[in-house]
Amino acid sequence: MTTPVAVCWDIDGTLLRGGRVGGEVLRQAFLAVAGHEPPPVAMGGMTDHLVAEAFRDGLPPQQAEPLVRRGTGYTRAMVAAIAREWDGRGPELAGVLTVLPGVCEAVGLLAAQPRVDQIVVTGNVRAGAELKLTVAGLHPGPFDLDAGVYGDLPGPRSVLVHAARDRLERRHGGPVALVVVGDTPRDVEAAHAAGAVAVGVATGAATAAELEAAGADHVTEDLSDPSALVAIVAAEGEDPHHTRGSV
Numbered sequence: 001m002t003t004p005v006a007v008c009w010d011i012d013g014t015l016l017r018g019g020r021v022g023g024e025v026l027r028q029a030f031l032a033v034a035g036h037e038p039p040p041v042a043m044g045g046m047t048d049h050l051v052a053e054a055f056r057d058g059l060p061p062q063q064a065e066p067l068v069r070r071g072t073g074y075t076r077a078m079v080a081a082i083a084r085e086w087d088g089r090g091p092e093l094a095g096v097l098t099v100l101p102g103v104c105e106a107v108g109l110l111a112a113q114p115r116v117d118q119i120v121v122t123g124n125v126r127a128g129a130e131l132k133l134t135v136a137g138l139h140p141g142p143f144d145l146d147a148g149v150y151g152d153l154p155g156p157r158s159v160l161v162h163a164a165r166d167r168l169e170r171r172h173g174g175p176v177a178l179v180v181v182g183d184t185p186r187d188v189e190a191a192h193a194a195g196a197v198a199v200g201v202a203t204g205a206a207t208a209a210e211l212e213a214a215g216a217d218h219v220t221e222d223l224s225d226p227s228a229l230v231a232i233v234a235a236e237g238e239d240p241h242h243t244r245g246s247v
């Protein structure tokens with residue numbers, strides 16, 4: 001390989017499924033911050049920061065108004081409350097969490113590749129990401145959690161991939177090819193907006209056809225053939241420009 005490659009893993013629906021625990025964490029955080037139930041929100045592929053905004057914006061105007069008046073204080077309070085809500089939820093999560101097919105093998109194979117970093121680029125706040133990966137048996141392991149990018153950042157999901165690129169290119173002192181692995185059209189769009197290759201895995205919220213329609217560069221039903229992902233990553237290291245940004 002000639003160029004370092006960073007595999008940017010989404011967590012939910014890609015590495016693992018965490019049941020309804022994440023949704024309950026968000027609900028409890030909102031209850032703590034707003035004092036009442038959140039409105040229903042389709043959360044697939046959204047960052048926790050975006051979910052906080054969607055909760056606020058989905059309320060009737062008279063309920064939303066006090067939260068709108070708090071400005072960024074509201075989203076900061078939500079991010080802090082979400083992190084607090086994850087505290088102590090390991091046993092509950094362990095009862096429902098499943099690691100998706102081929103994930104352990106894929107992560108292991110990639111860890112053995114030279115010049116390949118593995119990070120998480122996830123809508124979860126770090127506390128949630130770290131607990132999920134720990135319960136899944138994936139952390140401690142090859143993921144560099146300090147280099148990861150989490151859902152406490154404001155803005156669309158592409159902000160996360162841009163932040164990952166900045167961080168990794170500073171670390172390596174030059175260009176890094178990014179391969180985003182995710183389960184939703186939002187992962188695909190975010191990858192392309194930040195010049196990354198998008199690998200869609202249909203183990204989460206979207207079907208393979210939906211991921212293809214979103215323009216994923218590679219789509220797979222699951223990771224049960226982990227060598228396919230390794231080959232994609234190796235090809236990026238050899239020629240980081242041949243698929244970058246293409247659909």
Ligand SMILES: [Mg+2]
Nearest residue numbers: 010012013183
């Ligand atoms: Mg996901």
